[in-house]
Amino acid sequence: MIDASKLTEEFGSLVFSDKVMKQRLPKNIYKAVHKTIEMGSHLELDVANCVAAVMKEWAIENGATHFTHWFQPMTGLTAEKHDSFISPTDDGSVIMEFSGKELVKGEPDASSFPSGGLRATFEARGYTAWDPSSPAFIKDGSLYIPTAFCSYGGEALDKKTPLLRSMEALSREAVKMLHLLGYEDVKRVNTTIGSEQEYFLIDKDFYKKRKDLLFTGRTLIGAPATKGQEMEDHYFGVIKPKVSAYMHDLDEELWKLGIPAKTKHNEVAPSQHELAPVFETANIAVDHNQLTMEVMKKVADKHNYACLLHEKPFEGINGSGKHNNWSVCTDTGVNLLDPGKNPGENIPFLVFLVSVIAAVDDYAPILRLSVASAGNDHRLGANEAPPAIVSIFLGNELSEVLKGVEEGCTYQSQGKVQMAMGAQVLPHFTKDNTDRNRTSPFAFTGNKFEFRMPGSAVSVANANIVLNTAVAEELTRLYDKLAGYSKEELNTKLFEILKEEIVKHKRVLFNGNGYTDEWVEEAAKRGLPNLKSLPDAMPYWISDESVELFTKHNIFTKEEIQSRYDILLENYSKSIHIESLTMQEMVRKDLTEGLVAYQKDVTNEIIQKKSVISGAECLLENNIVKVLDESGSLMFKALDKLAADTKIAESMTQALETASFYQKTILSDMDELRKYADKAEALIPDKYLGYPTYGQMLFSLR
Numbered sequence: 001m002i003d004a005s006k007l008t009e010e011f012g013s014l015v016f017s018d019k020v021m022k023q024r025l026p027k028n029i030y031k032a033v034h035k036t037i038e039m040g041s042h043l044e045l046d047v048a049n050c051v052a053a054v055m056k057e058w059a060i061e062n063g064a065t066h067f068t069h070w071f072q073p074m075t076g077l078t079a080e081k082h083d084s085f086i087s088p089t090d091d092g093s094v095i096m097e098f099s100g101k102e103l104v105k106g107e108p109d110a111s112s113f114p115s116g117g118l119r120a121t122f123e124a125r126g127y128t129a130w131d132p133s134s135p136a137f138i139k140d141g142s143l144y145i146p147t148a149f150c151s152y153g154g155e156a157l158d159k160k161t162p163l164l165r166s167m168e169a170l171s172r173e174a175v176k177m178l179h180l181l182g183y184e185d186v187k188r189v190n191t192t193i194g195s196e197q198e199y200f201l202i203d204k205d206f207y208k209k210r211k212d213l214l215f216t217g218r219t220l221i222g223a224p225a226t227k228g229q230e231m232e233d234h235y236f237g238v239i240k241p242k243v244s245a246y247m248h249d250l251d252e253e254l255w256k257l258g259i260p261a262k263t264k265h266n267e268v269a270p271s272q273h274e275l276a277p278v279f280e281t282a283n284i285a286v287d288h289n290q291l292t293m294e295v296m297k298k299v300a301d302k303h304n305y306a307c308l309l310h311e312k313p314f315e316g317i318n319g320s321g322k323h324n325n326w327s328v329c330t331d332t333g334v335n336l337l338d339p340g341k342n343p344g345e346n347i348p349f350l351v352f353l354v355s356v357i358a359a360v361d362d363y364a365p366i367l368r369l370s371v372a373s374a375g376n377d378h379r380l381g382a383n384e385a386p387p388a389i390v391s392i393f394l395g396n397e398l399s400e401v402l403k404g405v406e407e408g409c410t411y412q413s414q415g416k417v418q419m420a421m422g423a424q425v426l427p428h429f430t431k432d433n434t435d436r437n438r439t440s441p442f443a444f445t446g447n448k449f450e451f452r453m454p455g456s457a458v459s460v461a462n463a464n465i466v467l468n469t470a471v472a473e474e475l476t477r478l479y480d481k482l483a484g485y486s487k488e489e490l491n492t493k494l495f496e497i498l499k500e501e502i503v504k505h506k507r508v509l510f511n512g513n514g515y516t517d518e519w520v521e522e523a524a525k526r527g528l529p530n531l532k533s534l535p536d537a538m539p540y541w542i543s544d545e546s547v548e549l550f551t552k553h554n555i556f557t558k559e560e561i562q563s564r565y566d567i568l569l570e571n572y573s574k575s576i577h578i579e580s581l582t583m584q585e586m587v588r589k590d591l592t593e594g595l596v597a598y599q600k601d602v603t604n605e606i607i608q609k610k611s612v613i614s615g616a617e618c619l620l621e622n623n624i625v626k627v628l629d630e631s632g633s634l635m636f637k638a639l640d641k642l643a644a645d646t647k648i649a650e651s652m653t654q655a656l657e658t659a660s661f662y663q664k665t666i667l668s669d670m671d672e673l674r675k676y677a678d679k680a681e682a683l684i685p686d687k688y689l690g691y692p693t694y695g696q697m698l699f700s701l702r
Helices: 005-010 020-023 025-040 045-061 100-104 160-180 204-207 211-216 239-255 282-302 346-360 364-369 396-407 461-482 489-508 517-526 535-540 543-553 560-611 617-650 656-681 696-697
Strands: 068-069 082-086 086-088 095-096 128-129 138-141 142-151 189-195 199-201 261-266 272-277 303-306 323-329 443-444 449-451
Touching: 005 239, 020 025, 020 045, 025 045, 045 142, 086 128, 100 128, 128 272, 128 617, 138 303, 142 160, 142 489, 160 189, 160 282, 160 323, 160 461, 189 272, 189 282, 199 204, 199 449, 199 696, 204 211, 204 303, 211 560, 239 261, 239 282, 261 449, 272 282, 282 303, 282 461, 323 461, 346 364, 346 396, 346 461, 364 535, 396 489, 461 489, 461 543, 535 543, 535 560, 535 656, 543 560, 560 617, 560 656, 617 656
Parallel strands: 068 142
Antiparallel strands: 068 082, 086 095, 128 142, 138 142, 189 323, 199 272, 199 303, 261 272, 323 449, 443 449
16 A cells, blocks of 8 residues: 555656656666657667666666566457566576667557558568657566557558657647747647546446446346436545445555546445546657556455456446546647637637637548447437437637627626635635536536547547548648638638638537437538447548548558548457347347246245145236246347347358347347346346346446
8 A cells, every 4th residue: 555645756656757768867868768759759779778778777766677568459458468677698698688680660460450452461560669658667577568460561550650650749739830920949749638537336246247247348138226317315425435435546656657637426326436537748658558457456456356348338327438628738838729718719729729619610420430339329418428429518608709709899708706605704706717517528627628428448639530530631721721811811810711711610509408319400401420330430530531630640541541441440340240149149148047047946935836726816926927028039039039130140251240130130139128028127136147137337436
C-alpha cells in the first residue's frame, strides 16, 4: 500500500519519464530526445544507444529482467513479446545488454494478427518502432516500450501509427491557421484526451460459471432480477467496502505506472462503476487507457472479482461507455476551445469551434463508424447512451455566440450568474455556461468536447483518428479561403466565412433531449444520418469522400483503408457467430438440464400428491409443468431456427452481406430465443440452474 505522504514520490515510479531522463541522461542526449518528443523530429542511432543503456540500468534497478515492444494491433487489444536482457559470453556466463537498435526497432513474427490483406500468409516478419513520445514503463518484471507496428512492406497494422499521423496532421493545419491569425509563436498544437472508463465488477466464481461471459463478454440469456436500477440508488451511492478496497488498489497500481487516475464512483446500474483520469496528450492517453483496462482486470482477479468491459454485459440495465473528452492546446499553453470571458470576440476559439462543428457534420458517418462494434451497437440509441444520430450540444451561451456571428452582431456576455442555494451557511458560486447534456453524442462542456459514443471495451484511438483528421481538413479548407486576404481585410472576411460555415452546418446543432422520437424525426428532416449498426455505416468508410480525406492528410493509404474495412466486418461477424454458438450450447445443455430436472421433480410431486390425497387437483404444479412445456417447445423451435440460420451465415463469403445477415437475422433469432429462454428461467429455482442468475451476479458484492 502506498503511504499517502509519499504519493508524489510513488506516482510514476515505474515510468521512464521525462523527470527520470533529465536526471540520468547526458544533457545533450536529453535535449535530443526532448526535441524528438516535442517537435516530432528523427532520433539518431547514437542517441538511441545512449538512451537504451540508461533505460536498461534504470529498468534493472527496478526489478526488470526482460523488455518487450508493446503495441496495439487491429484486434483492439495490446500485444507483447518478451526478451531477456541477458547475452551469453565466451566464458559461459552472461552479461546484461540492451542496444539502441533493440530499443527503436523490433521484429516480431506477429503473422497471425489481422492485416486485412496487407501482408501475405507467408510473410512472417513485421516491425515495431519505438514511440519516444509515450514513456516506457515497468510491469510484471518487464520493461514495456510503447511502439508502432507495421508490415514488412511498411503498411500500418496498428492503431498507434495512424493516431500519431492524425495528431501531426491536426497540428500542422492548426499551426498554419494560427500563424495566419497572427499567433506566430505557436510551433505545435497537441490534442488532449481524458477517457472516462465504465466497467462492471462481479464475483469471479460466478463469472467462471457463465459460458457466455467467458466466451463473449456479455450474458446471452438471463431473466431479469426482481430489482434493477429503477430506484437509482446505486448511482453515486456509498461504495461497498470490498469494492472500495479494489478501487484503492487499482488507483495505486495505475499511479505507479504514471496513469493519473483521478475520479471513481458508482455508476447507474448495480455493480457498475467508473474511473476517470486527468487529461493527457492523445497518444499517451490512448496508451494509458489500454493499460488501464489491463490493470483493471488484473487487480480484479486479485480481489476475486471479474471486471467486465463489454458494452452490454447485462440485458435490461445500462451498458458501459467510455466518454472521450477531447481538446486542442498550443505549445504556448493556450486551450483553443476555451471560450474565455468574451467568446464572441475570441477569434481562435471561434475558428476552432466552427471547424469542429463542420468536421462533425461533414464526417458524421465515419465518426459514427469509429465507435461501432458488435458490442457497442447494443448500447447506442438504447436510451441509456447517446443516440446513433451524431449531433452537437453547445449550450445556450455558445448558441447565442454563433447566432451573433450569423446575424452580424457581437454577442455580449451576460457575465457569470451567481448561484445562491437559499441557506446562508452555503457558499455562493458561479453557474457554468454549458450543461452536460448526457443525451448528446458530442457535447461542449466548458473548454472541451465530450464525445460520448465510444464503447467501454474499444480503443479510443479510432475515434480520435477520425476526429483529428476531420478537424484538420476543415482547418485546411478554412485556411484556403482566408490565405489570399491582407491583414487589413482578414478580420472582416473571417467573420463572413464563419457565418457561411455556421449556416451550412448548424443542422448538426441540437441542445435538446436526444432520446425522444421527436428528435429522430427532426434529425431525419435535417438530413442527419441515423446509422444504427456497424454494417449500416461500413460503406461510408470506403467512400470516395473518406478515401480522399485520409489519403490527403497521409493518415491511411487506400490499401490501409480497405484493410480496416475488411477487418472490421470480419471481427463483427465473428463476434456474433461466437455468440450464436455459445447461446445454442447454453440453451441446449445448461438451461435445458435445469428445465428438465425441475419439470421432472414437479411431475413427481404431482404423482406423489395424488397418491396421498385422493382427487387432488394440483393446480399450481400442473400450471408450472404446462408453462414450462410451452416455453420449452417455443424455445426449441427458436433454437432450431437460430442453428439453421447460423449455418447459412457460415456459408456466406461476401463480407458486408455476411455482416448484415448476422445483424439482421442472427441477432433477431437470438432475441427471439432469449425471450423464451428467459421466460423459462424465471420459473426455475436457482438450485436447478447450472449457472448464476442476474440477481446473484448483480447484487452479490459486499
